Amino acid sequence: MTFTLPELPYDRDALEPHISARTLDYHHGKHHKTYIDTLNRNVAGTPYEGMTLEDVIRTSFKKKDKSVYNNASQAWNHTFLWDSMKSGGAGRPTGELSGMIKDQFGGLDTFRKQFKEAAVAEFGSGWTWLIADDDTLAIVSTPDADSPLTTDVTPLLTLDVWEHAYYLDYQNSRDKYVDAFLEHLINWDFAEANLEALDARSQLRASSDVSLAAARREYSG
Ligand code: FE
Numbered sequence: 585m586t587f588t589l590p591e592l593p594y595d596r597d598a599l600e601p602h603i604s605a606r607t608l609d610y611h612h613g614k615h616h617k618t619y620i621d622t623l624n625r626n627v628a629g630t631p632y633e634g635m636t637l638e639d640v641i642r643t644s645f646k647k648k649d650k651s652v653y654n655n656a657s658q659a660w661n662h663t664f665l666w667d668s669m670k671s672g673g674a675g676r677p678t679g680e681l682s683g684m685i686k687d688q689f690g691g692l693d694t695f696r697k698q699f700k701e702a703a704v705a706e707f708g709s710g711w712t713w714l715i716a717d718d719d720t721l722a723i724v725s726t727p728d729a730d731s732p733l734t735t736d737v738t739p740l741l742t743l744d745v746w747e748h749a750y751y752l753d754y755q756n757s758r759d760k761y762v763d764a765f766l767e768h769l770i771n772w773d774f775a776e777a778n779l780e781a782l783d784a785r786s787q788l789r790a791s792s793d794v795s796l797a798a799a800r801r802e803y804s805g
Pocket residue numbers: 611615662744746748749
């Protein structure tokens with residue numbers, strides 16, 4: 585067994601009444617588990633065995649190993665989804681993210697409006713994300729199993745807009761499910777932590793650029 589289904593970061597009924605325990609039973613216990621089980625079967629005896637999940641996603645994307653890619657990406661996306669929500673979530677972002685949302689969206693209300701528009705407009709199955717591209721925020725949607733992980737941007741939050749994520753609680757009303765996420769469930773602390781990790785990586789890159797530049801000066805001098 586290479587990859588394992590992570591535990592939910594909260595009890596199955598923790599997101600009620602917005603997302604029911606029954607939905608999480610199916611969504612985590614059946615759908616997410618099936619992606620992991622299928623991935624394990626697909627990678628057994630291949631060079632993917634022993635890679636990190638992120639490396640499996642990036643490598644299978646490049647090699648166009650569609651089944652490995654789809655299941656690996658769905659495995660990763662769902663783990664990221666569970667952390668993107670919490671009981672008693674939403675409210676307001678804090679720290680650096682709070683200022684960035686104000687600067688780039690004009691405020692939290694406009695962010696919510698744009699996120700909802702993107703999530704509702706995504707045709708068929710997919711994901712809606714808040715991402716950071718260096719110091720710029722954006723809302724993007726990806727179809728099917730895709731995530732921003734195969735590009736240079738950093739995901740901060742996601743919402744699963746596959747029908748299996750909301751059908752038991754909201755039937756065909758994706759808009760009501762998106763409202764529940766935006767008004768009651770968003771885990772801003774998780775988004776903030778992802779932004780801080782991006783800042784730390786950027787600073788590390790900047791400081792190694794400085795030392796390279798210093799080394800170049802030394803050699804040319
Ligand atoms: Fe899902």
